[in-house]
Structure formats: C-alpha cells, structure tokens
Amino acid sequence: MSRRVVIAGGGTGGHIFPGLAVARELKAREIDVHWLGARRGLEAELVAERNIPITLVDLEGIQTLTPSAAARVLAKLPGAIATSVRTLLKLRPLVGVVGVGGYASTAGMMAAGLLGVPTVLQEQNSIPGKVNKFLAPFSDLVCCGFEDALKAFPSLSAEWTGNPVRADFFEVSDVAPHDPPRLLILGGSQGSLFINRTLPRALAMLRDEGLEIEVKHQAGVRWAEVVRTAYQDFKLEAKVSAFLAQPWQAFAEADLVVARSGALTISELAAAGRGALLIPFAAAAGNHQEFNARSLERAGGALVLTENEAMPLRVSMLLGKLLRDHDALRDMGRSAREVALPNAAARIAERVLSIGGGV
Numbered sequence: 001m002s003r004r005v006v007i008a009g010g011g012t013g014g015h016i017f018p019g020l021a022v023a024r025e026l027k028a029r030e031i032d033v034h035w036l037g038a039r040r041g042l043e044a045e046l047v048a049e050r051n052i053p054i055t056l057v058d059l060e061g062i063q064t065l066t067p068s069a070a071a072r073v074l075a076k077l078p079g080a081i082a083t084s085v086r087t088l089l090k091l092r093p094l095v096g097v098v099g100v101g102g103y104a105s106t107a108g109m110m111a112a113g114l115l116g117v118p119t120v121l122q123e124q125n126s127i128p129g130k131v132n133k134f135l136a137p138f139s140d141l142v143c144c145g146f147e148d149a150l151k152a153f154p155s156l157s158a159e160w161t162g163n164p165v166r167a168d169f170f171e172v173s174d175v176a177p178h179d180p181p182r183l184l185i186l187g188g189s190q191g192s193l194f195i196n197r198t199l200p201r202a203l204a205m206l207r208d209e210g211l212e213i214e215v216k217h218q219a220g221v222r223w224a225e226v227v228r229t230a231y232q233d234f235k236l237e238a239k240v241s242a243f244l245a246q247p248w249q250a251f252a253e254a255d256l257v258v259a260r261s262g263a264l265t266i267s268e269l270a271a272a273g274r275g276a277l278l279i280p281f282a283a284a285a286g287n288h289q290e291f292n293a294r295s296l297e298r299a300g301g302a303l304v305l306t307e308n309e310a311m312p313l314r315v316s317m318l319l320g321k322l323l324r325d326h327d328a329l330r331d332m333g334r335s336a337r338e339v340a341l342p343n344a345a346a347r348i349a350e351r352v353l354s355i356g357g358g359v
Contacts, residue, residue: 125292
C-alpha cells in the first residue's frame, strides 16, 4: 500500500474545512492525500484550490427532498460507490477512507467497507446525523468533535478528539471588554437571513436606550448589500462584510458574538475564548445546531435562543444585559475556552496513521 490517505465528504464548509485541516497535518507527515467529493459540493472548488487531487462522484443529499426526488438520489448511490471502489483500488491508500460527512462520505465509506480496508469517521456535531449513525459501526474509529457525541457510540471505538480549527483562534487573547462594547455578528459562509433581519432591528432598540455598540456583521454574499441598507435605514453604523478573510482577527476584536451554531462555529468560539448569543438554525438536520449550542451553554460559554424565541425585543434585552456586564463577558469567554481542544487536526491525523499502520 502507498503512503496515501483518501478523505471523503464535503458539501458544506462545516465538513470541508475540518477535512482540509486534517489533510494539512497528513501532508506535513509526508502522506499523500486524495479527496473524494461530490460534483455539487463546495469541495469541487475549495479542495482543488489547495492542490489536493480530487475525484468527484455524482451524488447529493436527501435530507429535505420529496420521496420521488429521494428515490432518484438513492438510484445514484450504486454508481457513486462503484466510482469510489475504482478510485480506492487505483490509489491503494494506507487508510481506505477518512469520512468527514456530506454526500460523498457515504459512497467512500461504503466502498472502503466493501474492500475491507480501514476507515475513520469524523463526527463534527454534538449529536450524530443519520448517515454517521449508520456508518459508525463499520468504522475502525469515530473521532468526535464534541464530548457529548460519545454517548451516541457507547459500544463502538470512539474518541473525543475535538474539531480541527486554525491555530490562530487559540492565539486570541482573553476578552478585555471595550467601551463602547464590540459585537461580532456571524451568519456563516452562506449568510443567515434570520440573523440578518433580526439583529439590525434589535440593535436599533438598544441605540434608542442609549447603548452605543461597535458592530461588525458578516452577512454572506447574497445579503451583504441588503444588510448594509438595513443598518442605514435604522441610522446605525456597522461594518458589514460578505465574508471574513481572517475570522480569528474579528473574534479577537469582539467582546461578544452572535451566531448560528454549526459545529465549526462552536469550536472556533471555544478556541478563541469568546462568549456568544447563539441562534440555532431551526431547519438543520436532526436539529443538530441546537444540540451544539446547548453543549456550549451548559459549559457556561453561551446563551441560546431558538428562532421562535429570538424576536428583536428579546434579543435586544439579552444583548443589552450582557454587553453592560463586563464580568459576565469575561466569565463566558473563560468558560468557552475550557471546552476547547487544541491540536485536534494533529490528533486525528495521528489516529488515522495508527489505524492504517503508518506509525
């Protein structure tokens, strides 16, 4: 077998970026990496940009499709598995597949199972999705981003490794509240329509109460101009951007964060030691975003409002209370930092190589 590892999965940044972090660690150990992705996923662009060879299969998710559409998607699965089998036979990797979630992860992991080669599954969320629950019993190891996820695999080989995030987040200094307070609002790579609509109105209420706030709002490419106009309509000053090229720097400048609660966002908050008001995406598969958010809330690093609860008045009241209480901001930041696991990518890479017989 070659000193090569295949990483399978993608679809969204929450699956791709942890996989890319592991890929960097493997390449630093002189291991070749090949990616197995889906044609409609973001990996087709993001992975190629990093000069990692990639094979694309024709497969997509079925979470929100109608029964007839789901049947069409399932009909593509055998072909995607066949492509994955041919890829693995050609590459003969040290570890058959490291599944990072997403459409292609299913095909890659199943192909590895058919060939009898080792597999490692990476579960980023605090509660596993249906696909990973199905794949876990066939995996040699499940690497969990949240300690809570271990409960879902009581009889399997599973380890709390943490989710890979850039080392820059761990280098962010502890919260030192500013006057006026600084608020960072995150909508994720695609932007959050709910957060984009709610926060300008909530902040206008706080302005009317006399609380001045320095606002940085990452709105997503589709919504940046709309959000910028909304702040102007409310006569509020805010730095609105489509995306953050160096998000760790934005975390370092913030006293508090408002965000969704994808697995990577929670891990970045913990690494940077920043407290947050979290508004989970209500339509997330299996409600996993709320489970992620509650995990950080139990640790004392966040407050959580569901979309039903997060009306502008309620949001403004909570933000006003937090931003005026410097001790609370410091305590939330320290509590968030306590659940962070540094060097997660290196830890996962080491487990992968151990299972593959590479160390």
